[in-house]
Amino acid sequence: MMIKRFVTLNWKIKLITLVLSVLLWSFVTFKGQTEVILELPVEFKNVPKGYELSNTSTNTVNVSISGQERIIKAIGPQDMSVYVDVDKVKPGESIVYLKNSNIKLPPSLTIKKITPSYVTLHIEELITKTVSVKPVIKGSPKKGYVISEITVSPDNVSVTGTKQSLTRRTTIETEPIDIKDATSTVEKTVPIILKNYTVASQRDTVKVTVVITGENK
The missing domain is CATH 2.170.120.40 (YbbR-like domain)
Structure with a gap:
């Protein structure tokens, strides 16, 4: 009987210890976590030769990211960017949807949201013409x-x-x-x-x- 009570009591203590350990782990894991919104310029790459990107709906996007506060505070302009590859975009007006793959950030950070979620582009053909000087x-x-x-x-x-x-x-x-x-x-x-x-x-x-x-x- 005494042995049974000892085992039961020991099991309860272990369970309480386990719960406290999980709570402590969660506290340590989420302590220092933060979420911020960064306004980043959009870089348009690989415009096809003979064409020009004449207009875009926006030149910046807001990127909501989360991660360790110390890491977010340490990142600089060289660590983050937004780029759109227009190599396969057809002439005229097109819509390019922004994905996480369009955002360059340290791998330890998580992208939560991109606003706006797309960019409207207008690509025009270039021509050469001789004109009079006035x-x-x-x-x-x-x-x-x-x-x-x-x-x-x-x-x-x-x-x-x-x-x-x-x-x-x-x-x-x-x-x-x-x-x-x-x-x-x-x-x-x-x-x-x-x-x-x-x-x-x-x-x-x-x-x-x-x-x-x-x-x-």
């Missing part, structure tokens, strides 16, 4: 003088841009040339205003000559 003149010569001639060298350039933006374009402007109160010819080398274009010939400046003469000449 000099932009700012101001006027001094009273009694006039502009008798304007020349541009070269007077046309080849530019590369999206098919949509270049289809109807026939000219491209220069940065303004100031001739306020000028009494003689003004000659300047000025940049072309490229906006969303690139120059196929690598020439992004032109020489503009504004010939100014007296009104009676």
Whole structure:
């Protein structure tokens, strides 16, 4: 009888000890755990040659992550990123859904949620076109003088841009040339205003000559 009571009591003590051990383990495991939301920039990779990523619905996403607080505090910009591979995305508008595989984070951290969960992309074909250079003149010569001639060298350039933006374009402007109160010819080398274009010939400046003469000449 005494032996039976001893065994029963011993079993209860073991059970209580086991429960306390599990609780202690859980406390140690979850102590220091935290969840944060990081705003990360989206990097778009592998745009097909001859195409341009002209528009995206967002350039950043919010990523909710959980893990040890000390690890989260220690991570830097080089440890986390969001990337979208557009190599197989078709021209036009497409929707790319973001998955955990799109997020680079230390393996000890867990991704809980990505907001927004997708990115809308617009990829356009690039074309090269020759357009005329249009000099932009700012101001006027001094009273009694006039502009008798304007020349541009070269007077046309080849530019590369999206098919949509270049289809109807026939000219491209220069940065303004100031001739306020000028009494003689003004000659300047000025940049072309490229906006969303690139120059196929690598020439992004032109020489503009504004010939100014007296009104009676």
